[in-house]
Amino acid sequence: MSRNYIEIEDVPKGYESRVKQNLNFKTGKFIWRCRFTTALDPATINSNNLFVESETGDKLATKFSYNDATMEIEVEPLEPYAQNTDYYLNITTKVKSRGGQHLKEPVQVKFRL
DSSP states (O other): OOOSSOEEEEOOTTOTTTOOOOTTOOSTTOOEEEEOSSOBOGGGOSTTTEEEEETTSOBOOEEEEEETTTTEEEEEESSOOOTTOEEEEEEOTTOBBTTSOBOSSOEEEEEEO
16 A cells, blocks of 8 residues: 655754644645754755755655745655655755754754655
């Protein structure tokens, strides 16, 4: 039986309570919503600093949108995820706040469709 939702397989220590799946979004094109505690510099929200890659290290084509009011980035794949494949959502330390502060450490969330 095929699954139509993701399984979050690994979350960095300290982020366990922050990574959640909203089951209203069951699709092969799962959209990640990444909420931050401060407003971000939109120029740093790009495919070099924030990306999804497959278990083989191939980056998926994605579309980004940033909502300044909620301080959320949406990461939407432009192609569906393959079933039974591990993927990694990566947020690098190159993502910066409007004040110029970088993330203290990179974040990587492992998931599987």
